[in-house]
Amino acid sequence: MLLRLLQSGSLWFVLSLLPLLRAVFLLWQGELVNPVEFITRSSGTWALVFLLLTLAITPLRQMSGWSGWLQYRRMLGLYAFFYAVLHFGIYLWLDQLFDWAAIVRDIIERPFITVGMLALLLLIPLAITSTKAMMRRLKRRWGLLHRLIYPIAILAVVHFWWLVKKDLSEPMIYAAVLALLLGWRCRAWLFGFTGRLKQQNVRAHSPRRDPAG
Amino acid sequence: MLIRRPGDILPSEITPKDVFLNRRQFMTAAAGTALLAGEAAAALKGIPSRYSASEQPNSRKEITSYNNFYEFGTSKEDPARNAGSLKTRPWQVVVEGEAGKPKTFGIEEILKLAPLEERIYRLRCVEGWSMVIPWVGIPLASLLKAVQPTGNAKFVAFETLNDPKQMPGLASRVLDWPYREGLRMDEALHPLTILAVGLYGEVLPNQNGAPIRLVVPWKYGFKSIKSIVRIRLQAQQPATSWNLAAPNEYGFYSNVNPAVAHPRWSQATERRIGEFLKRKTLPFNGYGDQVARLYQGMDLTRFF
Numbered sequence: 001m002l003l004r005l006l007q008s009g010s011l012w013f014v015l016s017l018l019p020l021l022r023a024v025f026l027l028w029q030g031e032l033v034n035p036v037e038f039i040t041r042s043s044g045t046w047a048l049v050f051l052l053l054t055l056a057i058t059p060l061r062q063m064s065g066w067s068g069w070l071q072y073r074r075m076l077g078l079y080a081f082f083y084a085v086l087h088f089g090i091y092l093w094l095d096q097l098f099d100w101a102a103i104v105r106d107i108i109e110r111p112f113i114t115v116g117m118l119a120l121l122l123l124i125p126l127a128i129t130s131t132k133a134m135m136r137r138l139k140r141r142w143g144l145l146h147r148l149i150y151p152i153a154i155l156a157v158v159h160f161w162w163l164v165k166k167d168l169s170e171p172m173i174y175a176a177v178l179a180l181l182l183g184w185r186c187r188a189w190l191f192g193f194t195g196r197l198k199q200q201n202v203r204a205h206s207p208r209r210d211p212a213g
Numbered sequence: 214m215l216i217r218r219p220g221d222i223l224p225s226e227i228t229p230k231d232v233f234l235n236r237r238q239f240m241t242a243a244a245g246t247a248l249l250a251g252e253a254a255a256a257l258k259g260i261p262s263r264y265s266a267s268e269q270p271n272s273r274k275e276i277t278s279y280n281n282f283y284e285f286g287t288s289k290e291d292p293a294r295n296a297g298s299l300k301t302r303p304w305q306v307v308v309e310g311e312a313g314k315p316k317t318f319g320i321e322e323i324l325k326l327a328p329l330e331e332r333i334y335r336l337r338c339v340e341g342w343s344m345v346i347p348w349v350g351i352p353l354a355s356l357l358k359a360v361q362p363t364g365n366a367k368f369v370a371f372e373t374l375n376d377p378k379q380m381p382g383l384a385s386r387v388l389d390w391p392y393r394e395g396l397r398m399d400e401a402l403h404p405l406t407i408l409a410v411g412l413y414g415e416v417l418p419n420q421n422g423a424p425i426r427l428v429v430p431w432k433y434g435f436k437s438i439k440s441i442v443r444i445r446l447q448a449q450q451p452a453t454s455w456n457l458a459a460p461n462e463y464g465f466y467s468n469v470n471p472a473v474a475h476p477r478w479s480q481a482t483e484r485r486i487g488e489f490l491k492r493k494t495l496p497f498n499g500y501g502d503q504v505a506r507l508y509q510g511m512d513l514t515r516f517f
Contacts, residue, residue: 033279033289034342034486097490102479110477163477165340166458167287167387 012072016079019046020086036094043087044116048160048174050080051153055181062188074130077149081127084120112162119155122148153178257411259331259349264405266333266499271344273413275486280420281338282439283388284373284380291382292420299379299440301424310370310446313361320424324410327355331414332407332428337469337498339433343483348428349411354402362398362446369401370394370451371427372443388454394427394438395451395465399507405430405500408441431500433467464517468508469498473517 023042032038054076061069096103107117126146128134135142157178161171270276282292285299304320329349337343357369375391377383383390400406409428410417417423422439429436435455445451455463462476471481471494482491497504508516 033275034484036484036489037342094489095491102481106479109474112477167283167385169287169385 007068009071009075013075016050016075019043019083036090040087040090040095043083043090044160047080047083047087048156050076050083051149051156052174052177052181054080055149055153055178059181059184062184078127078130081123084123088117088120112159115155115162116159119152119159122152122155126152150182153182255416256414257329257349257416258414259329259411262330262332264330264332264334265347266335266345268333268335268345270333270347270413271486276344276346276412277418277420279486281340281434282382282420282422283385284382284390284392284440285420286382287385287387295381296419296423298381299374299419299423301419301440304424304442306425306441306444308356308360308444308446311363311366311448312446313363314359316360318356320410323351323356323408323425326359327351329411330407332409334405334428334430335498336428336430336434336437337483337494339435339463339467339475339480341478341480341483342486343494343498344486347413348407348409349414349417350407350409350428352404353406353408353427354404356408356444357401357446360446365448366446367398367448368446368450369396369398370443370445370447371396371438371441372445373438374440374442389457392438392454393452393457394436395453396429396436397450397507398446400429400504403504403507405503431468431497431504433463433469435463436467466508466513466516468504468513468517469494470496470513470517472496473514 019042023039026032026038027035054073057069057073057076061067092098092103096106106113108114126148129138129142129145138145157171157175160174161168164171278293279289280292281289282296285292285295302320306318306320306323308318309315329351331347331349333345333347335343336346353369371394373392374380375383396406407428409422409426410424412418412421417426422437425441426439427437427441436453450465453463453465455467456465469480474480480494483494484491495501
């Protein structure tokens with residue numbers, strides 16, 4: 001019963017909305033001294049968290065040997081896109097007041113905004129091609145296209161790193177998690193454990209359950 | 214029909230005006246005593262000043278719960294949470310250097326150097342937000358004149374307390390401690406420049422830089438150094454903390470200037486805390502009429 005609930009997509013769908021609901025609640029409460037700063041930071045932080053969660057699916061699948069993790073990946077990726085779009089929308093409206101000349105100047109002149117903008121732009125094709133139909137239509141090219149998630153995640157961490165005034169401790173945490181997630185893949189590539197198929201082959205020949213672990 | 218509720222005040226209960234005024238005098242006199250006793254939120258009234266802005270001040274809660282005071286942590290909420298460990302009595306301020314009469318002042322002596330004034334000032338943070346704050350304080354000039362600066366005194370250097378036992382944020386190497394700031398002598402002697410000891414008619418809360426802090430309203434907030442223990446008059450321009458941390462981002466002068474962007478963000482606009490939309494940032498934070506002449510002939514994009 002509990003396992004079924006945990007495995008049901010709708011539970012994770014609702015959980016993923018909690019950051020938004022929390023922000024709405026805090027805004028409604030009216031206790032935030034700088035509410036615009038809070039929702040800007042919060043939406044950006046959660047976009048990054050969901051990006052990293054999306055990237056955690058493959059290592060989780062490989063470590064646990066359970067391919068069921070895959071069913072959550074699309075939703076997590078789309079939530080990263082959702083929070084990133086909120087983040088950008090808040091910037092356009094409440095920070096720049098739709099002053100397009102200032103926005104263009106900002107994107108060109110300020111490296112942290114340039115990389116953030118680039119990350120969001122690269123997310124758009126991934127969001128558009130996230131449907132099953134698109135997956136079928138693009139075939140092998142779909143997987144190739146969706147490798148864009150790696151540069152996107154790096155750009156997102158750099159965006160956070162460069163906007164911080166002085167105390168880098170928070171962006172460092174995200175950089176470390178990203179390094180771990182990408183490092184896992186590098187290791188897997190180096191040792192040749194790229195996918196489920198190969199891993200199963202290895203498993204068939206080896207008495208150890210998880211040769212990569 | 215007029216319904217008189219029991220809570221209504223009877224005319225006979227209203228304090229006669231002369232008694233009321235007397236009480237006010239008593240309160241002003243008592244303020245110093247209360248300060249000595251170190252009572253929390255003791256009254257500390259200042260006389261109104263012509264230098265006060267006419268804008269509506271931010272709420273006490275906004276001013277005391279959203280602070281940058283890295284000695285107590287780098288998030289805006291940290292100072293209000295952590296500054297309780299700061300002991301503001303007894304407190305001494307060493308005033309030294311190019312002075313005829315260098316002296317170590319107790320905080321009580323400083324309070325008696327000049328009548329306390331209420332100064333309602335705009336504060337513009339380099340991060341792009343601003344507030345209007347009703348400080349209580351004395352002109353910095355009244356302290357400096359008391360030590361008789363020599364002809365060599367061209368700059369004033371300030372230092373914040375550097376005690377890891379009272380300030381948990383010092384454990385982090387985020388800045389090179391102690392926090393240091395500086396002014397040119399003419400900036401320091403300008404009548405707008407004050408040493409604040411109170412806020413909203415009460416003793417300055419710890420998170421706002423108790424017991425004594427600088428307020429220079431035409432410069433970015435980080436110039437207004439908190440919890441001062443040392444003031445040094447000197448011939449050379451002093452090193453300042455944020456300039457040491459990022460020389461290309463924070464200059465010695467750091468005058469509020471919408472025309473000179475921070476390398477990573479624009480300074481053209483600001484978010485006044487409590488307002489929904491951003492407003493335009495004014496040169497010298499709106500104090501140009503009083504201070505622009507100090508910088509005549511200077512290239513403010515170079516001396517940012």
